[in-house]
Amino acid sequence: MINNKLLLIKPNPYHGESLTSFIQRVSELNGLNPHFLWRTYLNGSHYPQSQVSSIINTVPETIFNILAFQETVGINQDRLENLTFLPALRKIYGHDKSALDLSSQRIMSSILASNLRYCPKCIEENCYYRLIWQVKELDICLHHKLKLVENCPYCQKQIPFLAPDSIVGICPHCQCNLICQSSTPIYSEATYFRASEDWSFLLTSDIKSIVHGDHIDPKQYLALKLLFIISGKANTFNKQHIVNLHLPCSLSVLLQSARGTCSIKRFTHLGIILSILRCQNVSLEEFSSIKLPESFLNSLLTHTPLLKDQYSCIAPWCTSFRKPGSLKRTATSTKQLEDGTKLNYYLYCHSCGTEYAIDTQTNELVERGYFIKLAWNKVRHLILEGKGKRDIAFQLGISLDQSLRCLVYLISNNLIPRHYFNFLIPNIPQPQIVDRFLLAIKNSDRIKDLKKILNLPYTEFLYYWYLPNVQVAWLSTPGKAKKKQLTKQWIKEFPEAIKQLINKEEPITIDKVSKILGVNHETLRSHGLLPQIAAAKKHQSDLQKVKRGEMLINKVEEFIRECKQNGTAITSDMLYKNLKVRRTVLVRTHPEITKYIHTILKSQQI
Incomplete structure (x- = not known):
């Protein structure tokens, strides 16, 4: 010192x-x-x-x-x-x-x-x-x-x-x-005025802090203030009002910072702060004086339950009836029915296996079948009155097959006694057949294939198919394209999309694949295609590595030929300088090339 x-x-x-x-x-x-x-x-x-x-x-x-x-x-x-x-x-x-x-x-x-x-x-x-x-x-x-x-x-x-x-x-x-040294004159300083104003404030103003949220972490409060500015200083936050804005950062990351839900707590980059304030024409001095309305804070910090937790199973016989959190998501996101009704956010009950969806117009939970409104509410009562399947079909105006399915469903779920049905079905489920169903579901994509694999009589197949644990297994298996989903054109085009990116030597990413196929990231995930994209990405990386290795070997051999023709002694520095890559990098990516170079240099010394 x-x-x-x-x-x-x-x-x-x-x-x-x-x-x-x-x-x-x-x-x-x-x-x-x-x-x-x-x-x-x-x-x-x-x-x-x-x-x-x-x-x-x-x-x-x-x-x-x-x-x-x-x-x-x-x-x-x-x-x-x-x-x-x-x-x-x-x-x-x-x-x-x-x-x-x-x-x-x-x-x-x-x-x-x-x-x-x-x-x-x-x-x-x-x-x-x-x-x-x-x-x-x-x-x-x-x-x-x-x-x-x-x-x-x-x-x-x-x-x-x-x-x-x-x-x-x-x-x-x-x-x-x-x-x-002479310097180049500038003809206009107007473009630098805002930047100069910002930095003058940051470096010389007497204001000690522009973040002063009571009982809120400064990282959070800073992100909250930025969202307040982006929202046009509205009293409450509405994501729909700003989704089309061109932000210098991901909106989801900014929301996570504001809510304190990031796995790694980070400060918002200074460049992002300045860019947002300039786009919204808000000075740093004005930004420092902003105090967020309580209503705006509540709209962002008050926990909103997930959509699936806002609904519950509506099957009256289910042990999870009206219990929040009883529903889980399936692999289906959105479907439009023949009558024009659009359903999204498909769910299933993990207790009884009933499948649901949300009607986009009414936001109501609707059953994706007819076992509550038909089998439970109507067929069950007629059965208990002694009506047969034909009478039931005629009285309710449904097909015989629908009537049969309702009867089997009710018995399979223990909703009516077994003696009301005189067709060939088991008295109790056989564990070995249930295991065969579960294994077949794991290895198959379509119900049609399940029928071929199991080779059971129609009514017996329906009996096991409607068991709650079998339905739950079918609906919860990730990546399964249920029923008609596999006929969608984009799924057939998925391998071609991967080939297209490889042939064009473009990096394979989820974003690029989704754009080629015209689907969103969530659809790819729900159909279990992300692991295939990851595997294709690794394959592409391996191909590029091999190609680069071949190119480097060719450059080494060409350089050696030139040195021999000129009578120049080859040194390690000369070789790596010609390759335009450092040895420490090359030894990690292509150790076989560094070994080849070492052999050449050693033979030259001999």
Whole structure:
């Protein structure tokens, strides 16, 4: 540690100066090497590295001990932190967040430049580097109306923020004066006005925080405020009003952040915040003063039960009758009936195996068969009155087959005594036949196939088919395309869609497959096609790996032929430079090629 008495000259930082610029000036005035000063106040075990020096201006505490440095230069910590982007980050993300928290979240990634940019005129007038120059979107000097320069005018190299021989205004590579560099004038600064206004607010305003939600985590409250802005400052949140907006991030991710349901709690990226506010024409100052209405918070934070939990089984004989949470989803999403009725969100009861759907017009739960409204409510009463199946069919105006199915269903579910039915069906279910049904369901897609596999008399087949556990097994088996669904054209076109992407050498993704087939992601998932897409993606990756390996081998052999013709000795560096790939990368992806190269180099040495 440097004794603060040995620092003979202790300058004051300029307004708007960057911390790396101040470190360079302190070093130069006291005849010290900037990296020596950095190493003296180093946080962590690594030696100073010029390529990461930009971090000193962002979250210095991760690699520079600003607390110890303040004692040496006699300037308080708050004033030194004002030479970095820490005040801007804390305005948005809270003063209780540590530098390690802020840096690990990468909330400013791609926003700041990693090398110095400067205005020669500004340096000539006042010899220090401005912090604002590091912001990528502000690539101009608004004072002189000039484009910022990004490299040395003589050696054309980019300049790190803190190099071993850094001196403000001098290139650390060739020691030439940066003031001599000419810059390109700009003709309009209007496009930079909003960005300049935002960054001026973040870096210089006295407002300590723009997030101040009572009893709500700052990560959540920030996302809630953004959703409030997107919703047009409505009193309640309505997703349907904003689904068509072009947002700089996924709406679902923003909703998860607002509700605190993300598996990994993350801050919202600064670029997303600025982009949303600018699109909605809301200033940071206005954003900081917004207090969310209680009604808006309730509309987002009040737990809304899943649609399936808002309904319950309506079969009167079922043990789960009217019990919320008794229904589960099937593999079917939407169907349109012949009469034009549209049903969606197909469900089944896990106790009795009754299948349901929701009528899109009335939002009512409707049975996907006729066993409640027909078998239970009508046929059962006629049977108990002594009517036969023909009389029942005639009286109710239904077919004989419907009458038979109702009778078998009622007996199979123990809803009427067995003696009311004089056809050949078992007195009790035979376990071995039930097991055959369950196995056949696991391996078959269609009821028609089940009948062929089991080879049972019609009434006996119906008896076992209507058993609650068999119905539940059929409806709950994932990825089964029930009844007529397999006749859909898009399912037949699925293999062709995969081939199409492979032939065009386009990456196989769920999104691309769904667009080719004209179905949504949920339909692919419910039909069990996601594992097939994953397998196809791996197959495509393997093909690309083999193809790239062949290309690399050809390049190696061609390079060796050229070297032999020219009489040039082959070195490892030459080979990998020609391949344009590092050895550490190649040894992971194509170890056989690195072994081949090693063999060639070894034979050359012999």
